[in-house]
Amino acid sequence: MKKNIKRFLSSFHLKLNTVYKKLVCLTLVCSLVPLLLTSSISYYMAYSMSKNRTIDSLRAANRQIAININNRLSQIESLSNSISFYLYHLQKTPLYPLSEYLSAFSQSRNSIGSIKSTFKLLQITVFLPEDCFINPNGNGINFFPLNRLSDYNMTEQELFDAGSRSFWRTNKDLQFPAAFSAIPKSVMTCWNAYRNIYTGSLNYAFACHLRLSEFSELLSSPIDTSDSRSYVIDQDNRILMHSDEKKIGSLLAADQVNLWDETRDSFIVGDTLLVAQPLDNPSMMLITQIPLSYVRQNGNFILTFLLLAICSIIICTVCLSIAASKTFTRRFHTLSQVMESIKASENRDILKLLRPMTSRPACDRDELDQLAGTYETMVLEHDEYFKQILEMSLQTEKLKYQLLQSQINPHFLFNTLNTIVSCQSLGKVELASQTITNLSQFYRHLLHDPDHLIPIREELLVTELYLKLICVSKPNRITWSFETEDGIEHFLICKFIFQPFMENAIIHAIPDSNSSLHIVISIHYDEDTILIRISDNGIGMDKERLADIRQTLQKHQADYDKNYGISNVNVRLTPYFAPGSDTIQLESHPGCGTSFTIHLKQIL
Known part of the structure; x- marks a missing residue:
């Protein structure tokens, strides 16, 4: 049996030399083929039965709707004889004497009005x-001269x-x-006319x-x-x-x-099922x-059978898979x-237990x-690299410690505390209190995770706190915007990418204690x-210092001996630089100030 299976697979150039192929082959043979066959038969049966049942329901509903429409149309067409009788009588009444004609006109109008009310018509227009009119415009409600036919979308x-037969016409928004009515009406109109065969x-x-x-109510949904x-x-094919x-009035596609x-x-x-039903009027059809x-949804009762079949197949598949996978479980164990x-x-x-698997030919x-x-x-490479990884981890911790130490500048803290003491001694209690508040807020932000991303608004707030603290202890006039x-x-x-630039400008850009500085x-x-x-707008940099800082930024390394603050920011921003910009740009001229430019991605 096994040889026959291999021979069959080899005819299709297939080899079961991988776990994936073996499991896929087993699944196809044991479950997929019978599952597809059962699903196809069940779905076809459910669809056919549901389709036939739906068509039968629609036919029965259409017949009932057609009966209602036919009865209503036949009823109106039957009224034509009565209305025609009154109009024929009016036509045969001579205009003179006028009193007799007016009496016949009034009688015809009242009789037609009674027909309209009795049979719930919207209007009967004559x-x-x-x-035949004393007034050439008729009575302006339901009696008009023949030349007013065009007002009702009709021609002689x-x-x-x-001829003498009735016919129907649909008018949407007929004025x-x-x-009678100032609002246009959508109506179905039965027209009748009688002519003189001689003239x-x-x-x-x-x-x-x-x-x-x-009719819209009669045509409401026949099924749920x-x-x-x-x-x-x-x-x-016009509706x-x-x-x-x-x-109404659109064409059926x-x-x-x-x-x-x-x-x-x-x-x-x-994707639509149509069921047609002719009406008694040969020019109309109900759809x-x-x-x-x-x-398809109505075939849900067949799905129960399908689910039972699938469950049975799954059970069989699981049993066969458990029996057939014993050869694989040993190696997994x-x-x-x-x-x-x-x-x-x-x-x-x-590791010697793995030799039966690792010693096989490729x-x-x-x-x-x-x-x-x-x-x-x-495992073997892990042991070899363990010492190197440990050494790298220790170096990383050392760098993090040095980064934290460089951010918390004791000199800056001592100067601020001395300033607070001086303010209290001079009686500037409000300034001392505000400085303490600013210092507390600044260090609360400083001691958080330095790699944490914060909104630009918060970074500007921390920068402003730093500048306010510096201004308290500096004799120079320092402004910013x-x-x-x-x-x-x-x-x-x-976080804290602006503070090193502020510190660099305050330390290096002010020539003496009487000079002012503005930072933007x-x-x-x-x-x-x-x-x-x-x-x-400070004193700027000479060419040697400018080239030195630029070279440090290009290396993307934090130099602890010089330019640490700016180089540290440059390294931290490396993942966030915009495409086409991989470092901080620096421009400076002696006596003209210094400018740093940073292009960053938009991160929300």
Whole structure:
């Protein structure tokens, strides 16, 4: 059996020489193939049954909706005979004597009004020849001359073409006379006209208007889902009635399906299921659509069977995997035992247990054998490098200690404390109290983690505290200004990067005790970076000192003998420099002051 499997795999140029390939092959054979087969059959069964059940439900709902619409349309069309009778009687009444005509006009109008109220029509509009009116504009509500047909989107030619039969027309936002309604109405109108067969002229015409909202209620969702839609279309696929009145008058996008030429009543168009139902009016068809996702969701009862099948397959797979993986567990146990032993002690003789795996030829090794060999090499190299790592750790701790010592300047602290004592002796209690507060706030920020990122706003606050403390003990007039753009103070920056520049300027940029010094820190946006410029109006630097500091910055090393403060900041900012800028830029001229420029990434 094993030879047959190897021969079969070799025909596809496959070799089970890795743990990954063995496990994948086992999983495919034991679970994936039956799982895919069972899932496909179950899904197809669930989808087919749900689709047929949904179509049957939509057909039944469509039939009921069609009956309601047909009954309403037939009812209005049946009223045409009654309305026509009253108008025919009015037409046959002579204009003179005028009293008889007015009586017939009043009787026809009242009878038509009763029909409108009884059958809940929105309006019945009548069009008569102009010579039938005392007022050429009609009564301005429901009786008009024939030349006003255009106000209702109708022409005499269309009425001639229709003959004596009724026909329907949808009008969206039709403007009725202001005496009836000042607000446009969306209506479904049944038109009728009668003409003189001898002269060919129209005797009269009338229109029965129904609210489209009446049909919108009839076309409400036939099934319990908000994604279904029912509507009525004409032969041009234009929507005549819809549950959403905003879509009335739009064209139905039925991709490459002619609903009028199809003999079947259900269609799948894209991701939508359509079910059609012809109406009694041959120019109208009822359509109900529903997304196919609803059909798929209705097959959830089949998913129970699918889950049971999957659970059964998983159980079988686990049992087979446990039985088949015994050949691998021995090596895993050995490797785990070696790791635990080395973790608990310095014994290296236990590495001999890995020799059966590490001594195999490279072509026969799988990932577990390679892992054992890599682990053995790692342990041996670890012992070799341990002393070097320990030495590097001690050096790192020493550097951190020196960094902390350099930040907490005893000379600066003693001067500040002496100044506080002097202020108290001179009675400047308020100045002494403020200086103590500033000193407390400054050292509280100073003693935190120096690698912690803080907002630019907080760094400027600490810098200002430092300058205030310096000014108390310095006889020179020292001023400063911070220039920042809106919102830039929220970006993050390394802690205590401004203080070394302030200290450098105060110590080296003031020529004597009578000179003043002004320091400017400007922070601005520069495309996608932050541009920081620190400048003063001090005595500047000569070429030798300038070149020396620049060389120190280029090395990216903290020099403890000289320029430590600035070089330390340069090293700390290395991960945060903007692309294209890898160090602090320095410009200085004797007698013209000094300027430091820093380009940093925008970090929020």
